[in-house]
Amino acid sequence: MIQLKDILYKVEINSVVGNTNIAVGKIEFDSRKVQLNDVFVAIRGSKTDGHSYIEQAAKNGALVIVAESLPEEKVGGITYVEVNNSQRALALIASNYYQNPSQDLKLVGVTGTNGKTTIATLLHELFTKAGFTVGLISTVAIKIGTEEFPTKLTTPDSLQINRYLDKMNKAGAAFCFMEVSSHGIDQHRTSGLEFAGGIFTNLSHDHLDYHKNFAEYRDVKKRFFDELPANAFALVNIDDKNGRVMLQNTRAKQKTYALKTIADYKGQIMENQFSGLLLKLNNQELWTKLIGNFNAYNVLAVYAAADLLGLENLENLRIISELSPVEGRFEHFISDKKITAIVDYAHTPDALKNVLETINSIRTKNETLITVVGCGGDRDASKRPKMGHVASALSDKVVFTSDNPRTEDPDKIIEDVEAGVQAQNTAKTLAVTNRRQAIKTACTIAKSGDIILIAGKGHETYQEINNKRHDFDDLEIVKEILTALNK
Numbered sequence: 001m002i003q004l005k006d007i008l009y010k011v012e013i014n015s016v017v018g019n020t021n022i023a024v025g026k027i028e029f030d031s032r033k034v035q036l037n038d039v040f041v042a043i044r045g046s047k048t049d050g051h052s053y054i055e056q057a058a059k060n061g062a063l064v065i066v067a068e069s070l071p072e073e074k075v076g077g078i079t080y081v082e083v084n085n086s087q088r089a090l091a092l093i094a095s096n097y098y099q100n101p102s103q104d105l106k107l108v109g110v111t112g113t114n115g116k117t118t119i120a121t122l123l124h125e126l127f128t129k130a131g132f133t134v135g136l137i138s139t140v141a142i143k144i145g146t147e148e149f150p151t152k153l154t155t156p157d158s159l160q161i162n163r164y165l166d167k168m169n170k171a172g173a174a175f176c177f178m179e180v181s182s183h184g185i186d187q188h189r190t191s192g193l194e195f196a197g198g199i200f201t202n203l204s205h206d207h208l209d210y211h212k213n214f215a216e217y218r219d220v221k222k223r224f225f226d227e228l229p230a231n232a233f234a235l236v237n238i239d240d241k242n243g244r245v246m247l248q249n250t251r252a253k254q255k256t257y258a259l260k261t262i263a264d265y266k267g268q269i270m271e272n273q274f275s276g277l278l279l280k281l282n283n284q285e286l287w288t289k290l291i292g293n294f295n296a297y298n299v300l301a302v303y304a305a306a307d308l309l310g311l312e313n314l315e316n317l318r319i320i321s322e323l324s325p326v327e328g329r330f331e332h333f334i335s336d337k338k339i340t341a342i343v344d345y346a347h348t349p350d351a352l353k354n355v356l357e358t359i360n361s362i363r364t365k366n367e368t369l370i371t372v373v374g375c376g377g378d379r380d381a382s383k384r385p386k387m388g389h390v391a392s393a394l395s396d397k398v399v400f401t402s403d404n405p406r407t408e409d410p411d412k413i414i415e416d417v418e419a420g421v422q423a424q425n426t427a428k429t430l431a432v433t434n435r436r437q438a439i440k441t442a443c444t445i446a447k448s449g450d451i452i453l454i455a456g457k458g459h460e461t462y463q464e465i466n467n468k469r470h471d472f473d474d475l476e477i478v479k480e481i482l483t484a485l486n487k
Ligand SMILES: CC(=O)N[C@H]1[C@@H](OP(=O)(O)OP(=O)(O)OC[C@H]2O[C@@H](n3ccc(=O)[nH]c3=O)[C@H](O)[C@@H]2O)O[C@H](CO)[C@@H](O)[C@@H]1O[C@H](C)C(=O)N[C@@H](C)C(=O)N[C@H](CCC(=O)O)C(=O)O
Pocket: 029, 030, 031, 032, 042, 043, 044, 045, 046, 047, 048, 049, 050, 051, 053, 152, 153, 154, 155, 156, 157, 181, 182, 183, 184
């Protein structure tokens, strides 16, 4: 059995009421899951305050309550621990509980607005092909070797992270690549983890519903680099103006990558086609099946990280050339009548712009580009008009539709998106609220040789409407419709 005093190691404690020399059960931050002898950590959330459920946790058998303020009335036999920050305390307790699993493998975190899943997944694949057992914590899935576990968040809560890292160690994993979202950093989901490296991709508009403004969003990301240990590497995209900012206060070894400026890892695009990219990396040629300028950055980050982790150069280059695109990221299908349907997870204005610019740089003049896109509900509404503008300015035709409306009115979201369309582009757009119907509309308009981009949902296999997830897979649906239309 684990002792309370052991799992409180390094936790910043204000006061304790009761005994810490006691054996405890599991750790929970949801009172509804508490069982006999568990530790309940009360967290102030965005919807409710965990401190209101201390009594319920006690009724369910909690032996220990960890909170930022202790209740006046205490129950005999329960140990109360007052801490400065419950979320941080939870993360440290979780690390201690699983015996600091991040120290027993090389953990690399990827942060930035776009490209996290792509880079983390490619690194997982690269080191797997190099013969290692590798862990992955990403938006799409959590993986231990080839075993896959479902996930709902990009960066899970600290208990889950440490539980999976422990499982990875038990499976003999040498590395784990994980996405570190700004919510994750802000909510201390990654506090107390020992990272061997951190990667910064880029910073653009997203999540400004959650963070007060862009500067705060940037500073949260920076905190991840501020907290890296001295023996870790901090690898940043120096073409992004915020790359330098990330390095300002880090103790870690500073490394840079870039396509446009001098950097430790310098890339150059030689060819950019539908079949892939020909790159020059530190003066060595490399062919990759990944498509688009933005993927040149991702490939460069992958090469650099693998190099910093000690992978032999030629093996590094050879395996990168074998890597396939990540699920739902520029995945494409060509129909019998030669209509190209591309499914991509672009759900920010910058990602959408990059994807559309890539398609425009590759396609020929007589191929029409039809974009199907929407924005998620209960998420940053200020990105909606920007996405409407980008989609309509860079496509020949746009069908605005729903993404995951969640609890919002889908037509209202579409109106927000349409508000960004400039007068000269309005004639190119139409709105079809039902996403399947919108895809069908695009397929009906498309002629042989045309390109349909379906953006925003990528790998997702559901559509969330009013707290219910319905089966929905953009790629499956577009294939089915094009086939049914005999196109
Ligand atoms: C806004 C946000 O990030 N919310 C996360 C947060 O929950 P919350 O603050 O809303 O929690 P709350 O409902 O207010 O409850 C507060 C506390 O009371 C507890 N409680 C509540 C009820 C009860 O009866 N008893 C009880 O003890 C809850 O367990 C919780 O500890 O903490 C939870 C546990 O870690 C997360 O699951 C939850 O993620 C929600 C589901 C979410 O949708 N998050 C998204 C926005 C997110 O995190 N996205 C990022 C970014 C993706 C990207 O990069 O694009 C990600 O990493 O996935």
